[in-house]
Amino acid sequence: MEAMKISKPFYGLGIFACVAIYVVYVKWHLDSKPISGITEGAIESRTDKLDHQTLTMNDAAFYGIMFDAGSTGTRIHIFKFTQKSKETPKLIHETFKALKPGLSAYADDVDKSAQGIQELLEVAKDDVPMELWKFTPLVLKATAGLRLLPGEKAQKLLDKVKEIFQASPFLVRDDCVSIMNGTDEGISAWITINFLTGSLNAPRKRSVGMLDLGGGSTQVTFLPIAETTLQTSPAGHRTSFQMFNNTFKLYSYSYLGLGLMAARLAILGGIEGQALKEGEELISPCLSPGFQCEWEHAEIVYRIKGQKAGEPLYESCSNIVAELLSQKVHKTQEVKDLDFYAFSYYYDCAAEVGLIDKEKGGSLSVNDFEIAAKYGNSV
Incomplete structure (x- = not known):
């Protein structure tokens, strides 16, 4: 792996930016018309200005609201986009807030989940202009935390969130709340980072890979240059999708149970749940x-x-650790020659031991983590 880049803006943006991009992008083009225009447990609240571009009268501004229901917390991402006629939307502003614990913690008392969801919706109301509320898509995507729950318990939590969403003033579709499978999670993060770095225009020359480390699962996704990488990979590690009139064939896999917390439990000898x-x-x-x-x-x-x-x-x-990973992880040689962006707990661990700047992020190699662990700065 040539380099692992862990950048503060991308860490804060989270892996679900592209889902919101996708939601508002599809809505925008299907509609074919312009749109005018904290309780205990709170762990982070901030607003990132990703681009200070001055808007002109030719730019149309619109919003998307994404809830990321992870295993260790629920986060809201409020995205502001502009789009000129016949051009791809551009993300210019993001508001982020996160609450602990994760939605799955309320599996035995779903009503308790309502307070946190309502609190995050208030953030959205403050951020999105009132006249745009009814045009602004509201979506929740759950990840490993709910995937690890029995199906009935997970569904009750989703139903509760949907009930709250439907009572909100935002645009709510029938499929506004769902559990994301691991492959879609990896694809979403890959699109996000390559969208923001401008690599989607020439993906085979400039695209970067994605590594995401959550609490319950971890994802790896990249666009192989060598066709043999896909040909020799297990079927579950290959996926493809179409976007902007291009077909992307990716190596993508989500390892359920190898998120930081779940893997830590396995390494300590416990059994999840x-x-x-x-x-x-x-x-x-x-x-x-x-x-x-x-x-x-x-x-x-x-x-x-x-x-x-x-x-x-x-x-x-x-x-x-090596024994645990050897039983579960598929290895591919091409990753050694690619650059990756890393998210979530990769950022937290690297910042905690001083491998990157806590505010700005940075670049490092996988070997840097090994050295930190070996010489006493255990992550």
Whole structure:
């Protein structure tokens, strides 16, 4: 992998920008007419100005609202676009806010999920001009957190959100709330980063890959240059779609259970979604000897404890991680020669140990993570 770029604006934008782009883009062209024109648990609120371009009378401004229901939090992205006649929409402004915990935490009491959704809708009302509310699409896409739930529980949560959305003043379609499958999640992130970097105009020359690390799953997506990459990849790792009169054939896969929190639980020896008996502990050489604490994941509190390893700490933990990944992850050689943009927990981990600037992001290699772990700055 030539370089991994972790940039603050793209981190904040999140992986769902392109879904909103897609929603408003399709709506725009189907309509063929212009449109005039915090409670406990809050963890982040900001507005990003992605482009300070002065709008002219020839630019039409419109909005899209995207809820990202992840395993560790629910986030709202409010996108403002402009579009000149017969041109691709341009994203000029984004408002972002996130709340903890994730929607899946309310699986046994769906009514409690309403407060957070309503709070985020108020952010949208403040950001979108009132005269454009009824023209502004409102969409929620859920990811690994809900994919890991039993189907009936997940559906009850989706039904509750849809009920709240339908009572809002925004544009709500029948399919406004859904669970995204892992492939679509990867495609969405790939479109987003290549849309924003201007690479979609010449994707085979300039496109970049995408790495996203959520709480419950992780995605890798890129446009292969070598046809043999697709030919030798498992069927589930290949996908294609059409956009802007082009067909894109991507390598894309979502590893459910290898998000940061889910993988951490597996590495510690626990089982996703299974409560431990009273007093039972998870003991692992991936934690320093003598270390012990309580760790909460998916509303289950685990007691975790370090142990003395038979070999150096890094090697002991690395062997456990390598064994887990070797059973689940498909390897392809072409990634070594490509640049990737990384999102979400990749950003958090890199910033936490000083590999990138916390505010600006930065560029690094996969080996930088390994060095940080090996020499004591464990992520």
